Amino acid sequence: MQFPVPFSSDEQLIGIAEKYGTPLFVHDESAYERCGKEALAAPNAFGLSVRYAMKANSHRAVLRIFERLGIAIDASSIYEVERALAAGIAPEKIQLTSQEVQPAERLRELIAKGIQYNATSLEQLRIFAWLDCAKDTPISIRVNPGLGSGHNNRTNTAGRGASFGVWHSHLKEALKLIEENGLKIERLHTHVGSGSDWRVWQKAALLTLKIAAKMPDVKTVNMGGGYKIDRVRPEKSIDLQSAFKPVKKAFKDFARETGRKLRLEIEPGTYLAANSCILLARVEDICDTGPKGYEFLKINGSMTELLRPMIYGAHHPIRLLGRGEETEADYVVVGTTCESGDIFTPKEYDPEGIDTVSLPRAERGDIVAVLGAGAYGLSMSAKNYNTRPICAEVMIGKDGADRLITKRQKPEEIWARELD
Numbered sequence: 001m002q003f004p005v006p007f008s009s010d011e012q013l014i015g016i017a018e019k020y021g022t023p024l025f026v027h028d029e030s031a032y033e034r035c036g037k038e039a040l041a042a043p044n045a046f047g048l049s050v051r052y053a054m055k056a057n058s059h060r061a062v063l064r065i066f067e068r069l070g071i072a073i074d075a076s077s078i079y080e081v082e083r084a085l086a087a088g089i090a091p092e093k094i095q096l097t098s099q100e101v102q103p104a105e106r107l108r109e110l111i112a113k114g115i116q117y118n119a120t121s122l123e124q125l126r127i128f129a130w131l132d133c134a135k136d137t138p139i140s141i142r143v144n145p146g147l148g149s150g151h152n153n154r155t156n157t158a159g160r161g162a163s164f165g166v167w168h169s170h171l172k173e174a175l176k177l178i179e180e181n182g183l184k185i186e187r188l189h190t191h192v193g194s195g196s197d198w199r200v201w202q203k204a205a206l207l208t209l210k211i212a213a214k215m216p217d218v219k220t221v222n223m224g225g226g227y228k229i230d231r232v233r234p235e236k237s238i239d240l241q242s243a244f245k246p247v248k249k250a251f252k253d254f255a256r257e258t259g260r261k262l263r264l265e266i267e268p269g270t271y272l273a274a275n276s277c278i279l280l281a282r283v284e285d286i287c288d289t290g291p292k293g294y295e296f297l298k299i300n301g302s303m304t305e306l307l308r309p310m311i312y313g314a315h316h317p318i319r320l321l322g323r324g325e326e327t328e329a330d331y332v333v334v335g336t337t338c339e340s341g342d343i344f345t346p347k348e349y350d351p352e353g354i355d356t357v358s359l360p361r362a363e364r365g366d367i368v369a370v371l372g373a374g375a376y377g378l379s380m381s382a383k384n385y386n387t388r389p390i391c392a393e394v395m396i397g398k399d400g401a402d403r404l405i406t407k408r409q410k411p412e413e414i415w416a417r418e419l420d
Helices: 010-020 029-040 060-069 078-086 104-113 122-130 168-180 198-212 240-258 270-276 308-312 411-415
Strands: 024-028 048-053 072-075 094-097 116-119 139-144 185-189 220-222 263-266 277-288 295-299 318-320 329-334 350-354 357-359 367-370 392-396 402-406
Touching: 010 024, 010 277, 010 367, 010 392, 010 402, 024 029, 024 402, 029 048, 029 060, 029 270, 029 392, 060 072, 060 078, 072 078, 078 094, 078 104, 094 139, 104 116, 104 122, 116 122, 116 185, 122 168, 139 168, 168 198, 185 198, 198 220, 198 240, 240 263, 270 277, 308 350, 318 357
Parallel strands: 024 392, 048 072, 048 263, 072 094, 094 116, 116 139, 139 185, 185 220, 220 263, 295 329
Antiparallel strands: 024 277, 277 295, 277 367, 318 367, 329 357, 392 402
16 A cells, blocks of 8 residues: 555646656645644643744745744744745744854844844853843743754754753853843743654653743743654654643643743744655666665655655655555665665665665656655755756645746756856
8 A cells, every 4th residue: 555645646746747847846835734733733831832943944935834824933044044034034033043153243133133042052142142232132042951852863952962052051151141141031942853752852841841940031931843753654743732731731830830821832843844745756767686686766856855864764655656556566766866875765764774665566757756755855955966956846725726936946057156
């Protein structure tokens, strides 16, 4: 049995592939909206704000869908801030949470525009304290609670092996800096990792509230994102309604003990975008390495479009469109870059290993759909490797019509910036 496509039909997708060419990302407006509304409905005690971690998928069409729903933006770089502004997102709806240390002058410009700032290190906090506007500008601080979780070590953003946030044992130094400079820290932020165990996330919530107890000006606690989406086994994905109930209780307990009713903020990326987009690619070649080897399905999608399987060992459902449901062959699905690691079917969480996927018998020219490609797909891919042009993107609107939202890059545009 093949995995069902979460939206559209095989026939429509094949038609879209013929119309726009491959490789091609196909987005679904209704899917983005559905996921956004699910996040906005997460249980909470005293109010909920949702930010979209735009690094997952930064396309302006996607940002605008979430903006219409009342979802704000978390930007991971100054460039993402500029991109969100260019997409028409209001400055006060954008928060910068970055590993980059911004010069004081740049930081002053951001604050003047109304961008919210989240200091993720003691140095970032010190630089902010130097600003003339520091005492009058409420900001956020990110703290590493000492506990992290991700679907592997490369997606773990807290604990001893992660540089994100002020390490919890350095909190006294941060509090001293805040007090000496009269800073207003109204938001507290933690993030344990992407694809994390929701039980670890719940435990981190309790640790975060203990930190909030030491910061009397805090009004909002941001519990980050990284909510697990299992693309192959949906039943193992996080259930927001169940996972957030203990956190809701913890916020109520905190209010009863301290008299402070804290607002909950979350910043999902994968949860909102992953299953709202697929990658279409054409079968270019089929080859094998003998009776004891593998049969390879070479598609014209590649690590230049979707890098997650190659660096994380991430599994994405793969469907051969228009070939029915009966599986007849086990294929290693690979891209067509000159790179031995360009494999769409690695061993799960082991990018060094090789696995197969069972599909109907394929022929050259068939269209393959790689599902769950909306988050950390094109935004994180190895763009232009082998001088491959960046692919086009299409959005299926709520009216069912397909619209081009990104033009396919022309090869000459790749080297146009180069100087003799």
